[in-house]
Amino acid sequence: TTMQQRTVVADKDNVHDFLRNKGDSIGLVIGSCTANTYAILACVPTPAQPGTDEKDNLQNVDAIDEEWVGEHARQVSRMMIGGISILGVYISSPADISEKSLGKMANLITSVSQNIPSGFIPPLPAEGQRLILVHASRNKVLYRYMDIKGGFCKPHPSSDLKSEANLHQAYDVSSCSFQVDLNVPIPQAAKDDPDKVRTVLNKAISLLKTNLSQCECYTNGEADPNAIMNDVPKGRQQHIVDIYSSSQTCGVVPEAAHSPAAMVSLGPGGVHARCAFRRRENKARDVEACIKDDIIDSLSRRVDLLYEDLSRTNDLATSFTPNKTQSPRVLIPPRRVFIPWLAGLYVCDYVFPSETPQDVAERCRDLLGLVVPSDASSWFNDGEAPPSLPSAHMPLPGPSQTTTPPTLQNKIEGPGKAVQPLNYIVVAAVVLLLAVILAAYINLT
């Protein structure tokens, strides 16, 4: 099946009806891409920029901020589980898209593609990538392919977007908790330089990916990868994947670090991976590859988030310098939790130790338009438990423990929000002290 022959279908409730009822809007389309089908599961509106009106963005297509939408795509892509990704952009507006506007759309698509990890974008057979532009006007919902190659985006002619009810129910979900324990030597040339350390760590994660690709998967205790594919579907199935390394394979031997001067240890701990797949379309081996990719992506994402958090609080440099006590400096990357989405599927979020379910709820609302279940205990602990720290060491007492990570919302409000309550306490204490002093003075006099 070639790229051109894929069927494009969208969920009736979460795409067609949503767009009809949404009014003027712009955002992302999310779903899955298999060999046969682009399945668009939902539309996710991009939050309005501070000080702007959403309607203004759409009536004047030229005023759409591609970087803003790109940033939205970047943050949303981190909330996707395996098998689900951003497939493109939607625009809901009463007017047809003119040729000039199509150029703007192409720029928008290009910006989005640059903010999504390339592995998540369906590739073209020869070279390049393909995203989808969905346009909903008064009476019709259309889509067109947008092919990206060499930094340029080429729109294809539009077609009617077919709808299908309950598209999300065709998906099964597989999950596993993969035990990670990486000890990565840092050569002298990279010592105490966070960026160079990150490069070395990326290489180690890449090596883990290669070795993981040679591992065997058992699903629900079965070695036959097609066992779950051949079962008669009885509604959505949840599958447990176990991953094994074979004694027959050695794996890729890492390159010995010249003059190791430091070491980064990632783990030991469990990375909880999840992937959704269309039972009737995905091949078993593809599902196994998908969950392995989700493990690696999740590992990389949390390190990215940790770096971003440390950069934002200006602690990045100090976090990768020797501890005065010579004990290891321990950092806490966020843990992964899973939030129910579309009646049986999931999105994920990364939670720092100081964060609460409210923080997660805000991000889901702002970035995905998702209202999380009110009972946080059902999802806030679905995924990974907080890391267990080495008993001899305390974590770095830095801002990552006390402030929330950046979201589109926080970019608007700034990081100072978490500091305000403290100011009131200080003022009250000063007032009280002054009152005590004044009372004592009055007594004396």
Add this chain to the structure above:
Amino acid sequence: MSCVAMRSCRAISDDAWREERDRLAGIVPVGLDIIGFYLFGSDPSLSLNTFVSHQHVRSALTQPLHIYDHSADASIIQQKSSICGVIIYTDEPPASLPFSLFSYSPSPPHVASGLQLVSPEICNATQLLHSNYNLVHFPFNTILDIISSPDRISTDLQQWIDNLSGKLLNPSNIFKCSSSISTHLPDLSISRLDVLVKLTNNSSQPSPAPSLSYSDVDAKATHITMPLRGHVCGYVPPSLSPSQVGATLAPALLNQMRYMARGAMLAPKTQPTIYHFQPPGYGHVISTCYMIEPGSIAEDYLGKQRAELHDLLLFPHDRPLLRTTNAILFTGPAPKSQASSSSSSSNHLLDVHLPLPTSSKVDGRQALVQGSYEYYHYMQDDIDDRGWGCAYRSLQTICSWLRLQHYTNRPEPSHLEIQQLLVRIGDKPPSFVGSSQWIGAFELSLCLDTLYSITCRILNLSSGAELASRGRELAAHFASEGSPVMIGGGVLAYTLLGVDWNESTGAVRFLILDPHYIGPDQGKGIRDKGWCAWKGPDIFRKDSFYNLCMPLRPKMI
């Protein structure tokens, strides 16, 4: 399980005993235990009780044992107390050793041939082992990825082993057994064990997410990365499930990994490599780890290590038994049975004489070629050497024997190469090359000396009739050297593979491998038509000179 290996220790001190016991534990396969030991030497005051009174000697023995006080009279065996050991006060070299035997001796080790009379169970040990147990081999590949400094090798190594142990001994791992074969062990039931090591933990309790830590490393530290390919063997009852087999072999694998990792950390430029051996006539597999230098010829620099192993295992020092080329290979196509004299990897028949019945016509004792050879005869390899090539073919048979005993990797020389060699060393004129001229015992000895540094004994006989009186000499050659002999005389050359010699009557028969055969390489036909057969002295012409080329086994290991 039944214990079939006997061991003792070279020295009596705690450290030496422990070191040797650990060393032996890595060599002898899983399933074989210490059940006793031998002391031997010439000093009559050597006391078994004194030796075994040491606590650490007792603690090393895994079963309650019985003492056998073996005097010079091998038939006297007395059961005395709870310790097993034998003192042997004779210096005769061993006739054969079917199982591991490690000696403590103040003098060079020799073991009486009466050893086999000590216990009937031990004599049948090999048979019991092979009939009641499966040989299982367990290859396991992992990566040694470790940062360590010279003063922390033990600590870091222990941590690495602990991590590996946690992974290997995870009760959720999946062990699998499959059938395996080895051309070295064609009659044995062999299984291969594999393990799938579980990397996930899908329990109902969520696993803690990974943390990230950054720490300094000692300035003297080095980072060592290399693949480690472990491989242990063991004898296990066939009734064990794969997971039980895994539980049995896993501790031995971890010990082996510890040994290999330590070797790699101390000598990072070498690659620890496991080899398994079972020398001819030996009762069980033995394993060792050689530190291989990539790009070098292992046999050249492993001589000292081989010599130590030969001493430890009481192997003779006159034949290679533990070279890397002697190693057992556990993968390969199923071999044809030896009864049909199957060919080796080449197209020449292997050991074509083996199915022949023992010669009983002289009621003597057989002394045969030791080890394998390939049958070379007329018209092979697209060379028409009818009428002149018989001695060349006999030489090629001898060269194949040298190769199959692992004295050399060199392939057998062709007729042309033999002629070129003789011209090069000045024995023949240049016109010899490409001719159909005969060669004799002397030329054979020159070739063997030049190609392999082999010394030959040349026996010159003025008449073929003299061969009838050379039975003792030829029997001694096959008993001590065991190499094929070329007999040239009259107009014919033969390859002699053994003699049947009656010491009382002096009667002798000769096992002849005739290089004049022309026909297909089918062992049965060759034997039935007498091209490989026992023959009397009458085949040798009384009116002809005969010269024998008797290659002496090189004293090398």
